[in-house]
Amino acid sequence: MGRFDVEKLRYLTREDFRVLTAIEMGMKNHELVPGVLIQRIAKLGSGGINKLIRDLCEKRLCSYERGKQYDGYRLTNLGYDFLALKVLTSRDHISGVGTQIGVGKESDIYLVRNSEEETLCMKLHRLGRISFRKLKEKRDYLCHRNNASWIYLSRLSAAKEFAFMQALYSYGFPVPKPVAQNRHIVIMSLVKGYPLNQITEVEDVGGLYSDLMELIVRLAAHGVIHSDFNEFNIMVGDDAKPILIDFPQMISISHTNAEWYFNRDVNCVRDFFRRRFGFDGEEYPTWKENVRREFNLDQEVMASGFSKDVETFDAECGVGEKQEEGEKDLEEGEGEGESEGEEEREELEFDEREELAAEQDENNEAEKKEENVVVNGMED
Numbered sequence: 001m002g003r004f005d006v007e008k009l010r011y012l013t014r015e016d017f018r019v020l021t022a023i024e025m026g027m028k029n030h031e032l033v034p035g036v037l038i039q040r041i042a043k044l045g046s047g048g049i050n051k052l053i054r055d056l057c058e059k060r061l062c063s064y065e066r067g068k069q070y071d072g073y074r075l076t077n078l079g080y081d082f083l084a085l086k087v088l089t090s091r092d093h094i095s096g097v098g099t100q101i102g103v104g105k106e107s108d109i110y111l112v113r114n115s116e117e118e119t120l121c122m123k124l125h126r127l128g129r130i131s132f133r134k135l136k137e138k139r140d141y142l143c144h145r146n147n148a149s150w151i152y153l154s155r156l157s158a159a160k161e162f163a164f165m166q167a168l169y170s171y172g173f174p175v176p177k178p179v180a181q182n183r184h185i186v187i188m189s190l191v192k193g194y195p196l197n198q199i200t201e202v203e204d205v206g207g208l209y210s211d212l213m214e215l216i217v218r219l220a221a222h223g224v225i226h227s228d229f230n231e232f233n234i235m236v237g238d239d240a241k242p243i244l245i246d247f248p249q250m251i252s253i254s255h256t257n258a259e260w261y262f263n264r265d266v267n268c269v270r271d272f273f274r275r276r277f278g279f280d281g282e283e284y285p286t287w288k289e290n291v292r293r294e295f296n297l298d299q300e301v302m303a304s305g306f307s308k309d310v311e312t313f314d315a316e317c318g319v320g321e322k323q324e325e326g327e328k329d330l331e332e333g334e335g336e337g338e339s340e341g342e343e344e345r346e347e348l349e350f351d352e353r354e355e356l357a358a359e360q361d362e363n364n365e366a367e368k369k370e371e372n373v374v375v376n377g378m379e380d
C-alpha cells in the first residue's frame, strides 16, 4: 500500500496555499478555473503568480486542462488533501501521517499521529471515483459535473460522518472518538481490534450476535439506522465487544424506507453469522416489535447546521433509496447544475470568505512554527 507523499507539504508556502484555496473556491462555480480568476481570488498581484501555479501543477496539486470553452485549472485529489491536512496540522490535530491501513470503496484510511505521540485514524472521503461503469453511458453528465462535484460530495460525506460520530459518541455508543474534521478528512481514534470480516473464531458467538442485534435496536431507539451494518463496518475489540464505524449513509427511523434498511441491517448480521460461524440467529429484532423511539439523535444531527446540505448529499448519493431505486439517480440528475462559463458568478459566498480569512489568520500564526507543524515526522 502506498504512502502519503506529504514531503511536499514541507515546501509549500503561504502563497501556495492561497493559490490552492483560490482554485478550490473558483471550482465552486467553474469547471476549470481561469488563471485570472485565481489571481483575483488569491489577491496576490500578478507578479509571479503564474510561476506559483505552474510549480503547484508540477507537484500535482492542481492541473491545467483544456475545456470546451476555455482552459483553466482544477484541484487534484492531492491538492485537496493538502488543503485539509494543512488546516488539521496547523490546528494541532495531527502532526504526522503514517502508513495507509485501508482502502474502502469510498475512502482511504491512514494512521496519523498527534503531538502527544498518540496514533489516530484518518479517513479521507473520496466520492466520485467509482461508478465509471454507470457513468460511461452518461458522458455529458460526467463532463458537466464530475470535476467539482467530487469535492462537494466528499466534503459533505465527511461532515455527515463526523456529525453522526459525535452524536453517537456523546450518547455512549461504541464508536471511534471523533477528533476533528476538515473538508473531506475525518480524524478519529484508532480502534484496537479487527473488522469482523477478518475474524474466524469467536469464543462466544451467541454473545456477539446479541450484542450486535442490541446495538441495532439501541440505534433505532435513538432514532437512527446505520444502513451499512456489515462485517466490514463492525470492528471487534480485544474485549470481544463490537465497535461500529462508517457513518455517511446513516438515516433516520423517520425516513420513508427506514423499515427496509432496518431489516437489511438485521439480515446482514444473521446471514454473516450463518455463513461464517454456522450460527442460526433464530431470535432477531423486528421493526414492529422492537423499534421504539426514545431519543432524537437523528434530529440533533440534522439540526447541527447542515441539514440542507445533507439532504442534497443524500439525494445525490442515493442514501436512503432502496437499491433498485438507487440506480435511477443519474438520470434524474441530468440537466441540472450550474451552467459553466459565467464569469460574473465568482464573488465568494460569505462563509467561504470567512473561511479564507480564518485560514489566513491561522497561516499567519502557523507561519512562525510552520517548519515543525506541517511536516516533522510526517513520514513515520
Ligand code: ADP
Binding pocket: 101, 102, 103, 104, 105, 106, 107, 108, 109, 121, 123, 176, 188, 189, 190, 191, 192, 195, 232, 233, 245, 246, 247
Ligand atoms: P468505507 O466508507 O470506505 O467503507 P470505512 O470507514 O468502513 O470506510 O473504513 C474502511 C476500513 O478501514 C474499515 O473496514 C477498517 O478496517 C478500517 N478503519 C476505519 N476506521 C477505523 C478506525 N477508527 N480504527 C481502525 N480501523 C479503521
Ligand code: MG
Binding pocket: 104, 232, 233, 246
Ligand atoms: Mg466501510
